[in-house]
Amino acid sequence: MTVRAVLADDERLMREQLRARLTEVWPELEIVAEAKNGLEAVALTQEHKPDICLLDIRMPGLTGVEAAKQIAQLPEDDNWCTPEIVFITAYDQYAVEAFEQGVADYVLKPAERERLQLTVERLKKRLAARDPSASAGADDLPTAKPLQQLLQRLSSLQSGQPPRHLEWIQASVGQEIRMIPVTEVLFFISDEKYTRVQTETVEALIRKPIKELVDELDPHLFWQIHRSTLVNVKAISGISRDFRGRQLVSVRGANDKLEVSRSYTHLFKGM
Template sequence: MREQLRARLHEVWPELQIVAEAGNGIAAVELTALHHPQIIFLDIRMPSQSGIEAARQLLGQAHVVFVTAYDEYAVQAFEQGAVDYLLKPVDIERLRTTCERIRQRIAVSSQASTIRNNVNRVNDASGYSNPQTASHNEQIMQLLNQLSQHQQPKRDYLSWIQASVGSSLRMISTREILFFQSDEKYTRVQTDTTEVLIRKTLKELEDELDPDEFWRIHRSTLVRVDAITEVVRDFRGRQLVQLKNHPEKLEVSRNHSHLFQQM
């Protein structure tokens, strides 16, 4: 997801310099202290420390844009709040709008800083503070508290697949699975070294698997995201996914081509 966001940011805001990337909330706070960025794109659900917890520590240090796959309640909360948000997978036009808003906010902040510095030079003992900034931070803190109260507990996603092979039962970790592909009666489970068939439908699997780990790229195909090495186009213009340690290419349907919009 970070790679996808980086590619789309480069497309809509090529002048933007990405100074660091973090894999969790703790690293995000530490890297912010090190690099002092103007903008932070922050996923809500992260290991070690959530985006909500990280945002509380980062309040007032940068313009925060939340990236979320949350439900309708959270979207409504963001719409009424003082921060920008993006839904996963990130739509490039929505990202373009968000970046334009950030540009405007940075310009306003720069003007306010100039005015504040001028006022401080006139009366540096007045204890002057910017009430608009304090109000903005208060709005953000209220939003974070609101999201914390309604934050959905982390689901226990499927981590093992049971498959009957002859007279035995095979246990396959989802971390080993490259993709699932279904036909009318069975679903094919493909790993680096083996292929088995199960009777669980693709719809059932999609509901039980972590959506950050497995994407539906076709009505008949679910693929593990970190198994993808590249996406290419064939002579007919179709997007085809190439996987690690597997020669077969998987077609991306038109309905799911938005997952790879930068192509």
């Protein structure tokens, strides 16, 4: 039996990585569509009627939980029922208590082969259990609460907790995707297409713009000093001026001089 899936993540590199890992551990799986946000995930699910939806928790438009709620309400028919839901998340606060209840599964970023293999085995059992003629192994499945009940609980978790600041950056270094601790980042600088992530040892690239990073990073750790630049406060080694009077930030571990625009010069008064 061909198993079909829709994959949703707003980061292209994450979609590519997960698709590649899924191909390794489940070569028979057919990914019929990829979505860049929650709204697309719902629309593509309605169009393609997959057996599985893999949804990033944090997406624009609709979060993964909000998208899953809408997917669970799509009308079923004789040939299709609500797909199995797998959440993709960089934050394990949702995973431990909620996802282990047997209704949905989860994959922590970056997707590790061993953990993904476990998810695949669970999905295969669930899909087999949907077939009345395939009862073997069904007794081994955990008792599942209704999907809507779990999604409501996840929504409460999301709304009842203050937003957590970003702790890891998933960035492209050459042909590899690396997980970089935010505390090791010296600064972020954006151009029209990419954002450069600079540590003392690595220069990496991401597609996330500065305006999104501002909302996700701890404002006490990262200061915006220019519309295209965020700097780690703990990495600042000095402030100087060039011949035009512009303030320049020196950063330990890097040779770059980061320009401070007029809108942010107040941050360095008294320095």
